[in-house]
Amino acid sequence: xxxxxxxxxxxxxxxxxxxxxxxxxxxxxxxxxxxxxxxxxxxxxxxxxxxxxxxxxxxxxxxxxxxxxxxxxxxxxxxxxxxxxxxxxxxxxxxxxxxxxxxxxxxxxxxxxxxxxxxxxxxxxxxxxxxxxxxxxxxxxxxxxxxxxxxxxxxxxxxxxxxxxxxxxxxxxxxxxxxxxxxxxxxxxxxxxxxxxxxxxxxxxxxxxxxxxxxxxxxxxxxxxxxxxxxxxxxxxxxxxxxxxxxxxxxxxxxxxxxxxxxxxxxxxxxxxxxxxxxxxxxxxxxxxxxxxxxxxxxxxxxxxxxxxxxxxxxxxxxxxxxxxxxxxxxxxxxxxxxxxxxxxxxxxxxxxxxxxxxxxxxxxxxxxxxxxxxxxxxxxxxxxxxxxxxxxxxxxxxxxxxxxxxxxxxxxxxxxxxxxxxxxxxxxxxxxxxxxxxxxxxxxxxxxxxx
Amino acid sequence: xxxxxxxxxxxxxxxxxxxxxxxxxxxxxxxxxxxxxxxxxxxxxxxxxxxxxxxxxxxxxxxxxxxxxxxxxxxxxxxxxxxxxxxxxxxxxxxxxxxxxxxxxxxxxxxxxxxxxxxxxxxxxxxxxxxxxxxxxxxxxxxxxxxxxxxxxxxxxxxxxxxxxxxxxxxxxxxxxxxxxxxxxxxxxxxxxxxxxxxxxxxxxxxxxxxxxxxxxxxxxxxxxxxxxxxxxxxxxxxxxxxxxxxxxxxxxxxxxxxxxxxxxxxxxxxxxxxxxxxxxxxxxxxxxxxxxxxxxxxxxxxxxxxxxxxxxxxxxxxxxxxxxxxxxxxxxxxxxxxxxxxxxxxxxxxxxxxxxxxxxxxxxxxxxxxxxxxxxxxxxxxxxxxxxxxxxxxxxxxxxxxxxxxxxxxxxxxxxxxxxxxxxxxxxxxxxxxx
Numbered sequence: 001x002x003x004x005x006x007x008x009x010x011x012x013x014x015x016x017x018x019x020x021x022x023x024x025x026x027x028x029x030x031x032x033x034x035x036x037x038x039x040x041x042x043x044x045x046x047x048x049x050x051x052x053x054x055x056x057x058x059x060x061x062x063x064x065x066x067x068x069x070x071x072x073x074x075x076x077x078x079x080x081x082x083x084x085x086x087x088x089x090x091x092x093x094x095x096x097x098x099x100x101x102x103x104x105x106x107x108x109x110x111x112x113x114x115x116x117x118x119x120x121x122x123x124x125x126x127x128x129x130x131x132x133x134x135x136x137x138x139x140x141x142x143x144x145x146x147x148x149x150x151x152x153x154x155x156x157x158x159x160x161x162x163x164x165x166x167x168x169x170x171x172x173x174x175x176x177x178x179x180x181x182x183x184x185x186x187x188x189x190x191x192x193x194x195x196x197x198x199x200x201x202x203x204x205x206x207x208x209x210x211x212x213x214x215x216x217x218x219x220x221x222x223x224x225x226x227x228x229x230x231x232x233x234x235x236x237x238x239x240x241x242x243x244x245x246x247x248x249x250x251x252x253x254x255x256x257x258x259x260x261x262x263x264x265x266x267x268x269x270x271x272x273x274x275x276x277x278x279x280x281x282x283x284x285x286x287x288x289x290x291x292x293x294x295x296x297x298x299x300x301x302x303x304x305x306x307x308x309x310x311x312x313x314x315x316x317x318x319x320x321x322x323x324x325x326x327x328x329x330x331x332x333x334x335x336x337x338x339x340x341x342x343x344x345x346x347x348x349x350x351x352x353x354x355x356x357x358x359x360x361x362x363x364x365x366x367x368x369x370x371x372x373x374x375x376x377x378x379x380x381x382x383x384x385x386x387x388x389x390x391x392x393x394x395x396x397x398x399x400x401x402x403x404x405x406x407x408x409x410x411x412x413x414x415x416x417x418x419x420x421x422x423x424x425x426x427x428x429x430x431x432x433x434x435x436x437x438x439x440x441x442x443x444x445x446x447x448x449x450x451x452x
Numbered sequence: 453x454x455x456x457x458x459x460x461x462x463x464x465x466x467x468x469x470x471x472x473x474x475x476x477x478x479x480x481x482x483x484x485x486x487x488x489x490x491x492x493x494x495x496x497x498x499x500x501x502x503x504x505x506x507x508x509x510x511x512x513x514x515x516x517x518x519x520x521x522x523x524x525x526x527x528x529x530x531x532x533x534x535x536x537x538x539x540x541x542x543x544x545x546x547x548x549x550x551x552x553x554x555x556x557x558x559x560x561x562x563x564x565x566x567x568x569x570x571x572x573x574x575x576x577x578x579x580x581x582x583x584x585x586x587x588x589x590x591x592x593x594x595x596x597x598x599x600x601x602x603x604x605x606x607x608x609x610x611x612x613x614x615x616x617x618x619x620x621x622x623x624x625x626x627x628x629x630x631x632x633x634x635x636x637x638x639x640x641x642x643x644x645x646x647x648x649x650x651x652x653x654x655x656x657x658x659x660x661x662x663x664x665x666x667x668x669x670x671x672x673x674x675x676x677x678x679x680x681x682x683x684x685x686x687x688x689x690x691x692x693x694x695x696x697x698x699x700x701x702x703x704x705x706x707x708x709x710x711x712x713x714x715x716x717x718x719x720x721x722x723x724x725x726x727x728x729x730x731x732x733x734x735x736x737x738x739x740x741x742x743x744x745x746x747x748x749x750x751x752x753x754x755x756x757x758x759x760x761x762x763x764x765x766x767x768x769x770x771x772x773x774x775x776x777x778x779x780x781x782x783x784x785x786x787x788x789x790x791x792x793x794x795x796x797x798x799x800x801x802x803x804x805x806x807x808x809x810x811x812x813x814x815x816x817x818x819x820x821x822x823x824x825x826x827x828x829x830x831x832x833x834x835x836x837x838x839x840x841x842x843x844x845x846x847x848x849x850x851x852x853x854x855x856x857x858x859x860x861x862x863x864x865x866x867x868x869x870x871x872x873x874x875x876x877x878x879x880x881x882x883x884x885x886x887x888x
Contacts, residue, residue, distance in 0.1 A: 028776075033694055035759075038776050039528040043521075044496075044513035059490040063514035078489035081560060085485075116531050134694050170696055170818065177696060177819045218847070218884035219663060249483035250582050252620035330492065367814035372618075373625040374843070376811025376825040396816055400825045400845050404623045450823060450845040450884050 002157075005149040008068040014051040014076045016089055018150035020287060021047035021065065022329040024142060027107070029116055031123050031137040039116065048329045051075040056083030059332045089310045090320070092290075094153030099284040103189035107141040107163055110190050115139065118193070122200040126169045129204030131211060133172035136181075139165045141188060146287070154289045161188025162280060162434050164422070167200055169207035178210035178395075180380065182364070183422025185280045185434065206381065213393040216382065216449060222359035223399065223447040224352055227418035229362050229379055230439035235340050235425065236368040237375040237403045238263075238270060239437070242297045242305075243323075243427075244312035245335040246372065253372075254316075261303045264407040267345045270298040272307060274322060274338035280421050280434040281340070283325075287333035290322035297340075309335050327430040334428050341438035345413030352412045352443045359385035360449055362397065365423065376400040382449075398450040406444060414440030456499060457597055459522050464501035464508070464529070466539050467599045470731060471497045472773040474592030479563045481615070482584045484571050486564055492590075496773045501525045502539075507532035507755075511774040536758035539598040545728040545735050548606075549721040554637035555609035556591045562639065563587040570615055570641050574628075574648045578619060581652075585615030585629075596733040604733045609635055610724050612869065613644060617652075626655055626840070627808070627827055630673075633724045633869025651807065651828060659831035659839030661885050667803040668846060668881040669796055669832070674806040675876055676867040680784060681813040682822045682850045683714070687741050689752035689767070689779045693760045696818050698851060702747050707851060709858035710745040711789055718766065718782035724869035725782040732768040732777050739765045753779040781870065788874040789860025796859055796877045798835040804883065805830040805837060806846060815847070823847035823882075844885045853878045 005019050026042040048061040049071045058078030060071045119137055126135040141163040149155045168181035182199050186192055225233060240246065247253045274283050274292025283292045288310050296304045306318070312335060313320035324333035353361070364380030382394040417440050424432020453471050460467035473495040480488040498511035499521055508529025510521050564587070571583045588611070595605035616629035628651040630644045670678060691697035699707065708714075718736035720726050729735050732754055740748040752760060753768030756779050769780035797805070809824030826844045830837045854876075861875035 032690065036531065036533050038509065039507075039532045040509035040511070040776055041524040041528055042511045042513075042774050043524070044774065046494075046514045056486075057488040059488055060493075061491075062493040063495045064493060065514065074491055078491060078560075081489045081564065082486045112527060113531065134696055172695070175698060177698065178816065179818060218845070218882065250618070250620060252580070252622075256620065256623060330494075332488070332490070367811070369811040369814075371625065371627055371810050371825075371827050373623060374810065374825050374827070376814070376845070378811070378814035398811065398814060398823065398825075398845065398847075400811065400843075402623070402843060448843065448845065448884055450847050 002155050008072050009151050012072050012076055014053045016052040019049050021147045024144045026142045029139040033134040046329045049075040051079040053079035054083035055085035055087040061330050097156045099158040105190040107188050125200040126204045131171045131208040132169055132204050134170040136168040148289050156285050156289050163188050165193055167203055169204040171207040171211050173211045176211055180207040185421040213395050215395045216397050218450050220446050221449050222356050223444045224361045225442050226363040227439050228364050228420040230442045231420045231437035232365040232368045232377050234342050235437040236370045239337045239340045240370050242307050243335040244306050244308045248312045248315050259303050264301045266300045267413050268301045269343040272337055272340045276339050279339045279436045281338040281436045286322045286324045287326045288324040292322045295321045307335050327433050331430050337435050339436045344415050344417045344440045346415050347412045349441050354388045356385045361385050361390050400448050409445045410442050411445045412443040416440050456518050459518050460501050461599050463526055464503040466502040468500045469597050471595045476590035479587040481567050484583050499525050502535040503529040507535050509776050537754045539600045541600040542602050546719050548719050548726050548728040550635045550726050551607040552609045552636040555611050558589050566641050570645045573645045581617040581619050583617045588612045602733045604729050606728050634722050654830050654837050655840035657839030661831050661841050663884050665880050666883050667800050667879050669805045669877045671807050671875050672865050672867050672873045675873045676871050677809040677812050678822050682817050682820050684781050685817045687750050689750040689756045692750045698820050706745045707747050708742050708745040708854050709856055711860050712745050713787035714742040715740050715785045716781050717785050720783055723783035730766045730768040731770045734764045734766040736766045751779045753777050784871050786873040788862050788864035791859050791861050793863050800832040803832045820850035846881050846883055848881045
């Protein structure tokens with residue numbers, strides 16, 4: 001394949017061309033209640049060519065790998081439409097690398113039947129719990145090999161397995177329907193996913209207890225976020241703002257996101273790190289062949305760095321960070337996060353709760369979205385905080401606010417970091433990209449919580 | 453494809469092959485200018501078999517190894533879902549005009565011009581606006597064949613323009629946007645431009661609403677953002693079958709306001725969700741979901757219909773060409789009413805107009821909950837739009853909000869190619885606001 005790719009890159013007439021070729025096998029199993037809804041195996045192979053001509057990009061993706069040369073010509077021709085805004089990518093030393101991850105219990109070692117048996121056990125636990133009407137179980141694993149080569153002589157082959165599982169319990173009482181769920185993910189390692197019996201039990205119990213829970217009266221509260229939800233907050237509310245492709249061409253946003261600007265208290269440190277071992281957002285090289293790395297985004301409350309592709313780094317004259325990622329060969333690489341987290345501070349959870357007379361404790365994620373300035377994310381679980389103690393359970397709540405004021409309102413950062421691997425990120429029509437995010441417990445002095 | 457069906461039939465009682473090939477051109481805009489021209493060539497095959505009464509499924513994008521694909525399907529059929537149905541045979545399909553040669557012939561320069569025209573006009577009004585978006589043109593061929601003798605195929609084209617404008621002022625950000633999609637050629641982007649200009653105009657001032665319960669006027673975009681997802685969940689035959697939908701068992705009951713008539717209709721032609729048959733070959737037809745507030749049919753595919761003891765409504769959809777069939781929407785239609793937008797506004801003493809939400813669909817969709825953060829919305833005082841609201845959330849429940857006192861606009865339009873809806877004025881929507 002290596003020679004085949006370099007052959008196609010031999011003559012192109014562009015400033016830069018790269019090719020990604022990908023093979024993928026996906027196994028999916030899903031249940032709705034007692035019914036196995038889906039067991040399928042999906043295979044896919046295809047590739048894409050990206051060409052840069054005088055600042056303009058062309059991109060061609062295809063299933064037909066025999067027409068590689070023609071696709072190169074097509075991408076180069078397409079690039080000419082948008083050329084004119086000169087861009088020279090920084091020179092780099094060509095790399096040749098082959099990267100394989102070795103999970104403890106690899107998805108390819110375990111048969112479809114064993115995977116199904118494992119899910120049967122979880123489903124049994126959920127479905128035999130009191131007041132449970134139905135369940136929803138979604139299991140997916142992916143074996144993926146990506147080969148990257150570029151006109152500057154780089155060739156990288158990476159095996160990137162991925163696994164995700166979501167268990168949802170649906171409880172019903174008359175007209176009242178409530179659900180609760182848990183998501184886990186690994187880098188293709190079935191080991192940790194095989195021991196979720198207690199979680200399955202908890203999810204069922206929680207869904208049932210939601211039927212009797214009170215709805216929160218909407219308004220402003222002091223809110224304590226558990227590490228999972230705080231991680232989602234970090235990703236949604238701040239992480240996306242530090243993606244340079246959103247910023248580089250917009251003079252107002254560049255001013256807003258100028259390095260050195262204060263975003264929070266001195267206790268606030270936010271990092272994106274693709275080099276952490278065995279996390280879903282980790283990688284050796286991004287989809288432009290740049291090594292993954294650790295980037296400090298906020299240091300002591302001040303904006304210190306941002307996430308870049310080769311293009312955005314060149315256009316903003318900042319160091320590149322290796323964050324150009326593509327969900328598949330169907331898409332060009334765009335600036336994405338890897339593993340993003342708030343570094344631990346020194347406040348214990350008990351101390352964080354102690355002086356809250358009335359507030360809300362929110363745990364676990366259900367979803368989240370941002371419009372740069374505003375964020376919304378929903379908690380999987382919510383409880384009132386009364387006189388420094390976690391009190392009664394609440395119906396699902398949604399938190400929202402202005403990113404900038406909310407970061408300033410973080411008034412306590414916990415002392416224990418926990419990384420959440422259950423999520424996927426969506427941007428520019430590319431979803432879900434494996435990422436992870438994390439945080440210790442954090443407290444926001446005032447935050448709008450939606451209730452009904 | 454014949455070879456695959458043949459090989460699969462040797463291993464199974466029933467087999468179905470779903471094959472798609474398509475080509476598209478995507479023109480991307482960023483920072484008010486052309487960013488990138490992209491092309492996509494795609495081919496894939498999905499194989500579904502019934503073996504020993506159980507469903508097996510495998511699919512392949514790109515190169516297809518027939519024997520391997522059959523073996524993959526056989527492997528999954530060992531414990532697949534029990535098939536309660538037989539694949540349908542040949543039947544007459546409705547004429548659904550999903551193909552327009554002029555879309556195929558559309559050249560890249562024209563597509564670039566369409567995007568540039570919108571951007572020029574909206575940035576002329578507001579030079580600080582930064583626009584991004586896409587113009588896409590696609591052509592494809594779909595073929596579905598099965599062991600019962602069904603062999604359906606159709607050509608399809610699609611043209612879409614979607615643009616978003618962002619204005620950043622310090623930490624204040626304004627988002628506007630609109631899109632048009634059709635299976636047929638259009639080059640007039642004036643309506644889209646006008647929508648964006650109107651949004652700019654209405655958002656030119658800031659306004660504040662205090663926490664409480666208010667009437668909310670959902671524009672067609674707003675209906676798409678807030679109400680479409682819970683509606684799709686409620687009418688999905690699968691959720692009804694599992695009694696997870698709150699509409700389960702309520703056929704024939706007046707659940708929605710008497711002025712609401714809603715259907716799902718894949719036969720409309722111009723909608724990008726149109727097709728003569730669904731993803732398992734069942735003929736498309738108009739599905740009457742709610743007639744004058746009374747719940748009618750739900751949306752079923754073969755499997756769900758068999759379990760529910762009804763017939764498929766032709767609602768078998770695939771998330772993509774390589775995925776399993778599930779029941780789902782095609783084009784969702786809410787029948788327009790009589791009221792003009794201005795008349796609806798005039799009836800609001802204090803309330804909101806909602807155009808776009810973020811974080812919608814995160815609530816309890818099965819319970820019919822909707823809500824989210826108002827990305828674009830305006831405060832109404834004494835029948836007049838006074839300005840744009842920020843830091844404001846709305847929340848409600850479908851069955852309450854659409855249950856009574858809904859006023860239906862006469863301004864129906866396509867939203868994203870698969871929703872045809874007028875503006876809807878709903879009462880008693882919960883609004884949480886901070887004022888900053």
